[in-house]
Amino acid sequence: MSSAFVAPSGEQTYAGTTRYRRPARPYERFMAEQDIPVYRGIGVRDLRALELRPWARLGGNGAFIQTDGTDGQWGMFLIEVPGGGVTNQERHLYEEVFFVVDGRGTTEVWLEGGPRVQRFEWGPGSMFAIPPNANHRIVNGSSDPALLLAGTNAPPIMNIFSSESFVFDNPARLVDFADDGDYYRPPEDIVPDPVRGRAMWRTNLVPDVVNVELPLDNERSPGYRRVEPHMATDAFFCFIGQHEPGRYSKAHRHPSGAVLICVKGEGYTYTWPREAGMRPWETGQEHLVKRQEYVAVGMVSAAPGGGDWYHQHFATGPEGLRLLVWDGSGRSYYGWGAPGEELVASRVSVHHGGRSIDYEDEDPHIRREYVRQLERRGVAPRMGLTGPDRGAAPDAPSQTGRPKGA
Ligand SMILES: [Fe+2]
Incomplete structure (x- = not known):
């Protein structure tokens, strides 16, 4: 770039260039x-x-x-x-x-x-x-x-x-350790998280994320289990989730932030921009779909594109798929809007104002490919569409106007 500023010379030119490289932060x-x-x-x-x-x-x-x-x-x-x-x-x-x-x-x-x-x-x-x-x-x-x-x-x-x-090299003291010195005690009781009432631990040490028993949650797939360890100052959000063998999550969308770390089993993830629609294969948008395979321990960015991307996770191994999900954006995890504004959880169906695609609405390619993947590994598909996975609707509006969901 030349050292002297050049002002636009005619109606159709701009100062500077319209193509540039993002500088490193x-x-x-x-x-x-x-x-x-x-x-x-x-x-x-x-x-x-x-x-x-x-x-x-x-x-x-x-x-x-x-x-x-x-x-x-x-x-x-x-x-x-x-x-x-x-x-x-x-x-x-x-x-x-x-x-x-x-x-x-x-x-x-x-x-x-x-x-x-x-x-x-x-x-x-x-x-x-x-x-x-x-x-x-x-x-x-x-x-x-x-x-x-x-x-x-x-x-x-x-x-x-x-x-x-x-x-x-900063002298600020930002936390205190109590004199009893048990900052690193493993979790004991599961309590409801204060925002959505899902299973939560208050702890700074989980001894075995891979094998610890998880409570039923049912959010993304039937039989889905999940707990949120709330750690340190809560600036770094995480949860542990588990899909049963032969099952996969419903596609849902939200902005980037979460990374799924496969800690047990194996699987793959599809992720595609919202603009590609709910059935990208059927509508010729397949080239916009990204796919990541992983084993324990591998990972995938749930919504890599920065915007509102759909993503869907598939357990292919005989032991199902356990995911440690990290979202270091922490307090942004619950989304945007004014404090107190009522938000709808992403698990709620698109038919009810949410961001989740019901199994019966998904692209037929998804189920076909999943069954093929399981056959290759000798794992039985278990995707009967009954129970809490069917077309989830949001809960009734709360009286307090505080965020509520699942
Ligand atoms: Fe997600």
């Missing part, structure tokens, strides 16, 4: 400076297949993952801690959650100037949260390497403040 520059791989795309079939490289800042080997649609909202990275190794101690203003892909060890968390170190053990399938600006380090207690997936809301914080010392 501060968080994206931070990722590039770490000199480890940055993986992009709508998903990853198998995290264990990704190449990692030595990461000086944290220690061990690492790689960033920035799935389509999550730019600027939240980010992920993989960290491999060698056998007997320890990550470099750090603290940062952003919240961080970890899921253990492989390995066993302990994590130490303490507040700057605070006497007490919170120490807890983890193993395969554990998930834990590091609250903002708490010092922490990850200790691999075994002789084998440990692989952990982390999610953070570093992108918005770095993009706003654009100062590494502000983010990584």
Whole structure:
């Protein structure tokens, strides 16, 4: 670009150019400076297949993952801690959650100037949260390497403040650890979440996301099970969901943010822009549909396009499909609108003002392909259209005008 500003010279020209490249934001520059791989795309079939490289800042080997649609909202990275190794101690203003892909060890968390170190053990399938600006380090207690997936809301914080010392060397105390020191106690009772009444845990440590028993929810498929662990300061939203073998979720749409991490079983996801309609194959819009396959542990961005994308998830293995869903946009999870405005949950049918496509309305290609996929694996389809999966309608409007749904 020339150094002198050129004003438009006639009615049909503009100042500047109409085609341009988006500049990297501060968080994206931070990722590039770490000199480890940055993986992009709508998903990853198998995290264990990704190449990692030595990461000086944290220690061990690492790689960033920035799935389509999550730019600027939240980010992920993989960290491999060698056998007997320890990550470099750090603290940062952003919240961080970890899921253990492989390995066993302990994590130490303490507040700057605070006497007490919170120490807890983890193993395969554990998930834990590091609250903002708490010092922490990850200790691999075994002789084998440990692989952990982390999610953070570093992108918005770095993009706003654009100062590494502000983010990584800040004296602010943003949480307190009670003297009894049990910040990392596994969840006990399931309680209704205060917004929608779905199953919730208040905890900062889930010992085994892969095998823990989940309560019935029925939202996306018959027999669907689900719980929301609310962790740390609740700035990073997550839930654990499970589809039964031989079943798949109804398609539904919402903006980008959620990433589904397959932690048990295997499957695939279709996702397509709302403009492609409810039956993209039948109407010749198939080229707009994206598909991601995954095994445990792989992932897919639920609505990668930034706008309102339909997405639909298919369990193909004999053990069904368990998903750990992360949406680091946290408090944006419940959607937009003025506080107190009544919203309708995405599970509600499009026939009733919601955003979910009933099984009987979906593109016939979807069921045909699903049955073929199951046949190849010798798994029986179980998609009888009875029960709570049929054309869900919203609940009656609440008296209080507060958000309500399922
Ligand atoms: Fe979704």
